[in-house]
Amino acid sequence: KAADIPEKQFNDLYRPTGEMLGNGSYASVQTYKNNHSNKEYAVKIIEKNNGRSRSKVFKEIEIFHLCQGHENILQLYEYFEESERFYLVFDKMQGGTLLANIERRGHLTEREASLVVRDIARALDFLHRKGIAHRDLKPENILCEKTDEVVPIRICDFDLASGVPVSQNDNCTTPELLTPVGSAEYMAPEVVDAWVGESFKYDKKCDLWSLGTILYIMLCGYPPFYDAKDLIQKLLVRDPRKRLSAVEVLHHPWVQTSPAPTPLATPRVLTR
Numbered sequence: 001k002a003a004d005i006p007e008k009q010f011n012d013l014y015r016p017t018g019e020m021l022g023n024g025s026y027a028s029v030q031t032y033k034n035n036h037s038n039k040e041y042a043v044k045i046i047e048k049n050n051g052r053s054r055s056k057v058f059k060e061i062e063i064f065h066l067c068q069g070h071e072n073i074l075q076l077y078e079y080f081e082e083s084e085r086f087y088l089v090f091d092k093m094q095g096g097t098l099l100a101n102i103e104r105r106g107h108l109t110e111r112e113a114s115l116v117v118r119d120i121a122r123a124l125d126f127l128h129r130k131g132i133a134h135r136d137l138k139p140e141n142i143l144c145e146k147t148d149e150v151v152p153i154r155i156c157d158f159d160l161a162s163g164v165p166v167s168q169n170d171n172c173t174t175p176e177l178l179t180p181v182g183s184a185e186y187m188a189p190e191v192v193d194a195w196v197g198e199s200f201k202y203d204k205k206c207d208l209w210s211l212g213t214i215l216y217i218m219l220c221g222y223p224p225f226y227d228a229k230d231l232i233q234k235l236l237v238r239d240p241r242k243r244l245s246a247v248e249v250l251h252h253p254w255v256q257t258s259p260a261p262t263p264l265a266t267p268r269v270l271t272r
């Protein structure tokens with residue numbers, strides 16, 4: 001009877017290719033092939049005994065679920081929970097991480113840098129509208145879909161992501177805000193302020209600082225043109241209230257009117 005047939009284990013369905021994609025403190029990411037389709041996937045293996053709570057893993061899975069279908073966010077294909085570990089199966093991005101891709105290609109134009117910023121800003125705008133801050137945006141978490149092109153990119157790794165996704169109920173337009181402790185009537189003013197006050201709105205701006213550093217790295221070793229410098233100066237702003245938002249980045253002239261494909265020295269600078 002059904003109860004006697006053990007559920008298919010991850011290792012019955014996938015086999016490792018031996019390629020290590022990334023090694024974090026609590027997880028590793030390796031390439032696996034699906035035994036049925038022979039398709040490659042990037043599998044994030046999270047050991048259970050490393051103190052990382054189950055609820056945090058499920059929160060990470062929930063965020064990926066919310067982002068399903070967005071073309072600039074890595075797609076989670078399926079996941080497994082087994083006795084010792086979790087397996088998160090992601091689409092494999094053939095182009096690898098952003099800086100490795102730029103280095104391998106050996107060339108990068110200002111137009112390509114602008115397209116990368118546009119793709120990241122689209123992902124951030126999508127996350128921020130859902131009340132989610134990434135909080136750990138860095139070049140290793142920016143993945144390129146193709147080996148010979150720098151765009152399209154997808155961002156990944158919601159390990160440190162914050163913010164409870166707001167639940168958009170169908171009938172009413174204003175999203176009912178999910179608070180950590182149920183309804184807001186009984187919450188102390190300082191806790192309510194944290195959710196509806198300025199700080200709640202500004203905690204997403206940390207991602208825009210990160211975007212500024214990524215833009216700077218893509219252009220470094222080459223005096224960024226005025227517009228790019230202007231965008232960097234409006235991202236690397238200490239006061240989050242003054243820092244650009246994701247949608248403002250999308251409207252910045254340096255992103256709107258993609259600049260000339262002037263070659264950048266970055267790929268060679270990166271190899272040093």
Ligand SMILES: O=C1N=Cc2cc(Nc3ncnc4nc[nH]c34)ccc21
Binds near residue numbers: 044074091094096156
């Ligand atoms: O959730 C993640 N945290 C880090 C990370 C890296 C990662 N790496 C990759 N994913 C897909 N394709 C990849 N190609 C190179 N590295 C890849 C996927 C998912 C996560």
